[in-house]
Amino acid sequence: MNRRRIISISALGLVAIAAYGAWFYSFGVLLDPIIVDTGWSETGLTAGFGVGMAVGGVLALPAGRLLDHVGSRPMFLFAAVVSTSALWVGASATSLMPFLVMTGLANATLSALGFYHITQTTAVRVAPDEPAKAIALLTIYGAFASAIFLPLAAYLVETSGWRTTTRVLGLIVGVVLAVAAVVVKEEERADRTLVRAGVRAGLRDPTVRKFSAAVALSGVMAGVLLVYQVPLMTAAGLPLATASWFAGARGAAQLTGRLPLAFIVRRLGERRSLILAYSSSAIGVVLLAFSGNVLVASAFALAAGFGIGAASALQGIYADVVFDRSELGAMMGFLTLLGGLSGAAGPAAAGALADITGTRIWALVIAGVSGVAAVGLLRASRDHTAVP
Secondary structure, three states, rough: HHHHHHHHHHHHHHHHHHHHHHHHHOOOHHHHHHHHHHOOOOOHHHHHHHHHHHHHHHHHHHHHHHHHHHHHHHHHHHHHHHHHHHHHHOOOOOOOHHHHHHHHHHHHHHHHHHHHHHHHHHHHHHHOEEEEEEEHHHHHHHHHHHHHHHHHHHHHHHOOOOHHHHHHHHHHHHHHHHHHHHHHOOOOOOOOOOOHHHHHHOOOOOOHHHHHHHHHHHHHEEEHHHHHHHHHHHOOOOHHHHHHHHHHHHHOOOHHOOHHHHHHHHHHHHHHHHHHHHHHHHHHHHHOOOOOOHHHHHHHHHHHHHHHHHHHHHHHHHHHHOOHHHHHHHHHHHHHHHHHHHHHHHHHHHHHHHHHHHHOOEEEHHHHHHHHHHHHHHHHOOOOOOOO
């Protein structure tokens, strides 16, 4: 990969770090300081955050379609202006509703215009003959979002308060997006005059349908794992602090699924590599059921970390194979919407069943069945080459 491509993909990596970190990760750090300072309702604050994420998920599809038409530059510039302005105005709010509206606007903008469905699609167009390497490098950067922004937000809150912290976070993400708009050079651009078939037509392809269903099922599995990993480890016998540490280790282990990704794809191909990632996550579900001792908990952290880390990149890599590249942005937006909805539905279903039955075993059942089904769908698919 040449120097110009590395610079562009590095800029996209910084976009991923900032877009995920500035509010998606940092909000949890700010929550208690906001409540203590303002007395605003925790229910209102968390509901507002959830609404912002939901709106961003719904907008992922039209945002991806827009990316196919205009490229990344105007979208990054728009996101920079809106997200920075909204966070600055929200930081000055003196009542809950204006705060929710402005931070929700920033949250939705960043998730719709800065998350992986945008940056992975752009990375493919930066290096059209090296898509796997481009996405692998991008997601290695992205893995550091929480590691950078969680301690940064905590430090800023402790030294300057939540309002200044929110303004600084808005400034950071705005600068990163503006720089990326200038630096990122797409070597391949979609044909704006092309008449596109759209998502509905794409779903007529059996391979596309199976892949889309597998992404949805993997979203269920990942959502349940992320929400229930600590409760299930403590139920199995680990102390809360130890379980939380292994959950953090699981997050760090996602790098083990991203660093060797180009090598894995070369050896196995895109579809089989994704099968490996989903299988590793499903093995993690089984290990989670018996994670009451340190050795099994360690194996869970490695298996689930590798699987989730690899899958987030491989879904983009395989999408480039399955979908027409001129429609990659729209289809990646569609997959993001699917993953977001299923990632929310899985934990919700597990929680409802836990309330009804009095046991959290259903979280393991839902995650395990979803993982096995995702693997089965991909195994039943054929290797596919899209028309470039």
